[in-house]
Amino acid sequence: MPVVFTTLERLQEHGADAVVWRRLGRADVQKLAAALDNPDGEALFRRQVAQADAAEEHQRAADREARRPVCKRCGQKFTDQRWQETTAHGSAWKPVTCPCAGRAAPTTSP
Template structure:
């Protein structure tokens, strides 16, 4: 299927946009039954996590360097696939809307909405950047006030009266001031 001369992935033609970066998520529901113990299940999840890391981890975009205290950045998930795990037991006990989803890279059980979110994406970087900008503006305003107060103190401080011009004694020959009629 083509759109504007470019190929469109098939899944985009069937599903409406969600506002999330990246591809549709993959949800893996394990059914350990009686064959898998808790540790075996964790081992299997960790193995899948390790084998798929290149597909679910975003690409880091770093900024900073010259003129900044430290570098900062965000993860771009445009080419990432969110990979979520759960177990059939968890879904049956709490339901799919509870914190039963483990997203690779998040390190905790979350609700489906939270698991699909990308908390380290460009939105988080923009919030940090805006906070840095506000701190910088406050610092500049404080420095302007301090400079203004220092200048005001210079104008409003005690003044030394101007010394009058010294009166030169009259010249003995002509009676005028020295250097007046040379």
């Protein structure tokens, strides 16, 4: 919603149809019709929608990474393939070898 303003002195001196109106966010004085016009509104709206979509996609990716399981043996996060195979329903689960499977299990020192 555009916000336009002027002074009473300018209105009395030049009239309402003169170049006496200022719009918040613009630097120059304009006629009322030009001050109320919003020629860049559609482009601004599209930019804001694109920014919101990008932020939402970024948040979804961050949420997904926060839910990603980790190997109980080595602590590394599952790959997408391993995660999908461990959560697949309707078929027998075949364990996928973890990169740490060839290494000795970590031990605690006494």
